[in-house]
Amino acid sequence: MLRATVVKLGANLCPLVALTAPTGQSHAQQRQTGWIADAQNGCRLWNPDPGPGESIKWDGPCVNGFGDGKGTLRWFTNGENDETDEGEFRRGKLNGIAIVTWNDGRRFEGQWRDHKPNGQGTLRTKDSQVYSGEWRNGRFQQDNRRATQNATDKECGFR
Secondary structure: OOOOEEEOOOOOOOEEEEEOOOOOOOOHOOOOEEEEEOOOOOOOOEEOOOOOOOOOOOEOOEEEEEEEEEEHHHHHHEEEEEEEEEEEEEEEEEEEEEEEEEOOOEEEEEEEEEOEEEEEEEEEEOOOEEEEEEEEEEEEEEEEEEEEEEEOOOHHHHO
């Protein structure tokens, strides 16, 4: 599950939108990434940042125990649906064209590889910011505008 955070960076105070899962823990205390399984069909999908009370519902093909092909993944926290991922999955990870929507109005639509935005994509935040263009390994940068999704600032070269 992903969440957006806006951070001011550097002397020029350019905005950074980081989409991460909320855990209520500091970065150093966050849990490791891993797989989460649909309790009804046993199909496993990638969870980039596990949090307490999370569960999923997978509606799509399950190949060798992983979500694989076109499908819909719904994320729940304590039984409440708060994210929906619709698109192409390969071995449990987003790969291909997908749309991710959150219950607070955020939306990402674009190309994915290995569960990170890669290629053309558009992120619309809940405060009406739009980050549209080329994404690489979860990183968007256009002039002084930066955003990450399923990647850390360090992985993206942001300091």
